[in-house]
Amino acid sequence: FIPKEPNLNEIEVDMRLGYSQTKSAGSNQYADASLSVPLVEDKAAVRLTGSWEERDGWQVGPNGEDDYGDDEISDLRLQFLAEPTDKLSISFLGVWNELDTVPGTLLVENDPPTTYNTTDEGFSDAEYEIFSATIEYEFESAFLTSTSTVYNYEDSMFASPFLDLGGFGFVFPFGLADESETFNNETRLVSAGDGPFDWVLGVFYTDAELDRLFTSPFVPPAPAAVTKSESISVFGEVSYTFDNNVTVLAGLRYFEDDRSIEDPGLPEAVSYTHLRAHETEADLVCRLLLE
Numbered sequence: 001f002i003p004k005e006p007n008l009n010e011i012e013v014d015m016r017l018g019y020s021q022t023k024s025a026g027s028n029q030y031a032d033a034s035l036s037v038p039l040v041e042d043k044a045a046v047r048l049t050g051s052w053e054e055r056d057g058w059q060v061g062p063n064g065e066d067d068y069g070d071d072e073i074s075d076l077r078l079q080f081l082a083e084p085t086d087k088l089s090i091s092f093l094g095v096w097n098e099l100d101t102v103p104g105t106l107l108v109e110n111d112p113p114t115t116y117n118t119t120d121e122g123f124s125d126a127e128y129e130i131f132s133a134t135i136e137y138e139f140e141s142a143f144l145t146s147t148s149t150v151y152n153y154e155d156s157m158f159a160s161p162f163l164d165l166g167g168f169g170f171v172f173p174f175g176l177a178d179e180s181e182t183f184n185n186e187t188r189l190v191s192a193g194d195g196p197f198d199w200v201l202g203v204f205y206t207d208a209e210l211d212r213l214f215t216s217p218f219v220p221p222a223p224a225a226v227t228k229s230e231s232i233s234v235f236g237e238v239s240y241t242f243d244n245n246v247t248v249l250a251g252l253r254y255f256e257d258d259r260s261i262e263d264p265g266l267p268e269a270v271s272y273t274h275l276r277a278h279e280t281e282a283d284l285v286c287r288l289l290l291e
Contacts, residue, residue: 003093004034006045006081012036026056044082051075071101087138095130124157138192146187153180174216177224182208200237206230225263232256249289 014034021027030053038045053073061068080092101124132149160173184206191199206229213224233255241247 003049003077003079004047005091006038006047006079007036008038008042008045008081008083010036010038012047022056022058028053028055030054043084044080046081047077047079049075049077049079051077069101071099074098089134089136091134093130093132095128097128099124099126101125124155126153126155128153140192142192143190144188145190146185148185149183151180151182153182154178172216172218174214174219177213177215178210180208180210182206196241198239198241200235202236203232203234205232223264225261227261228259230258246290249287251287251289253285255283255285 012034013036014032016030016032018030019027020029030051032049032051034047034049036045036047051074055071055073057069057071059068074097076096078092078094082090084090129152130149132147134145134147136146137144155178156175158173158175160171163169163172184204186202186204188200188202191197208229210227211224212227215221233253235251235253237249237251239247239249
């Protein structure tokens with residue numbers, strides 16, 4: 001999404017309320033509010049935005065409920081924008097989001113929509129945070145843009161579906177807990193001017209880790225599975241546009257990608273070949289274009 005920037009010159013207040021009704025279920029409502037305040041006129045401002053939404057369930061629950069699958073979403077966003085000079089711009093974005101819901105997106109019947117969960121104790125809680133900072137600077141012959149982002153995500157859920165094995169079945173309660181952290185940066189230098197010659201230089205880096213823990217009364221306790229990914233790429237592109245609007249373009253990109261996954265909870269014979277893999281890949285990509 002592309003949020004609205006803070007207003008450097010005026011105070012802005014926005015509010016939106018909504019209400020709807022779901023057939024064979026209950027009511028849904030939401031509220032959004034935003035406040036933008038200039039800190040230094042024409043130089044710096046901040047915007048605070050909050051959102052809340054509550055949606056009633058629309059499925060048939062394990063005990064015959066006709067409004068199973070409620071969820072509630074809350075979101076808070078903070079933005080800062082500073083333009084100390086005509087050539088320099090600095091911005092920051094912080095997002096906090098939380099989702100609480102009763103799991104039920106998987107169905108055993110479509111008409112009426114019936115959850116696969118066998119108890120009303122199922123839940124799913126997800127939270128994420130995003131912190132992003134961008135610096136833009138205008139040189140005489142080029143634009144520099146550098147954006148760094150940190151993304152943290154946590155998700156925990158519990159469900160108890162009925163496993164039908166054809167004439168025999170049983171309830172299989174289980175839980176999943178995910179926790180991930182990701183950092184990435186992209187820095188670009190783009191040519192400026194009205195001439196026929198254009199170019200782009202840049203570098204992109206990302207580092208991510210995901211920890212996933214699976215629990216169930218039928219499975220022995222085990223450490224979380226860990227997935228890691230680290231990659232970097234350097235790229236460049238040049239183009240020339242002739243008087244007859246014909247453009248010749250050439251680009252070059254080098255990247256290196258290092259990924260690994262380890263799940264110590266599975267037997268060695270399985271986890272070593274399939275879930276304890278480690279691979280590093282590097283490649284050079286070229287492209288030519290005439291249009």
